[in-house]
Amino acid sequence: MKLWRRLVCYARRRSPWLFHMNSGSCNGCDIELVAALTPRYDCEQLGVRLEGSPRHADILCITGPVTKNAVGAIRTVYGQVCGPKAVVAIGSCPATTNVFIDSRTLDGPLQKHVPVDVFVPGCPPRPDAIIQGVAKAAAILAERGMNPAETALAIATPTRGVDSFTEERP
Numbered sequence: 001m002k003l004w005r006r007l008v009c010y011a012r013r014r015s016p017w018l019f020h021m022n023s024g025s026c027n028g029c030d031i032e033l034v035a036a037l038t039p040r041y042d043c044e045q046l047g048v049r050l051e052g053s054p055r056h057a058d059i060l061c062i063t064g065p066v067t068k069n070a071v072g073a074i075r076t077v078y079g080q081v082c083g084p085k086a087v088v089a090i091g092s093c094p095a096t097t098n099v100f101i102d103s104r105t106l107d108g109p110l111q112k113h114v115p116v117d118v119f120v121p122g123c124p125p126r127p128d129a130i131i132q133g134v135a136k137a138a139a140i141l142a143e144r145g146m147n148p149a150e151t152a153l154a155i156a157t158p159t160r161g162v163d164s165f166t167e168e169r170p
């Protein structure tokens with residue numbers, strides 16, 4: 001494996017940039033994610049940074065039970081994150097729709113629409129659990145970057161339908 005690729009993967013693992021998306025959450029998980037970035041938990045010390053645009057991010061963090069209105073936006077934003085990329089579902093809502101399971105306004109869980117790499121359970125999860133989930137996603141991201149075939153797929157086809165990504169991934 002070329003040295004430059006190994007260096008890029010090392011750097012990616014050490015400085016993952018996040019994009020946060022709320023898919024209809026009660027804001028409990030969002031507050032905990034913000035707390036993880038504040039000096040008390042100091043996620044930024046690990047190189048983690050919250051980005052304002054999905055095009056600059058490596059990891060997509062999604063909170064909330066996935067409302068029908070949010071599905072299109074989730075698919076668009078997922079397509080806008082350049083590969084290799086990873087998705088972290090924060091809280092019990094995106095994983096299971098949680099207490100909102102019977103709501104007719106929802107179209108969850110999240111894994112129906114995008115491939116999820118890490119689930120951080122809890123309602124809401126603690127900031128240290130979120131940091132652990134992001135660290136796990138960064139490790140997955142670095143591993144994914146080592147595989148040129150998968151990288152090429154994600155970079156070459158960032159706006160393809162989500163179904164094709166789901167089918168082609170193991």
Ligand code: SF4
Pocket residue numbers: 025026027028029030063064065090091092093098122123124125
């Ligand atoms: S998991 Fe709990 S805290 Fe997080 S969005 Fe759902 S209901 Fe709110």
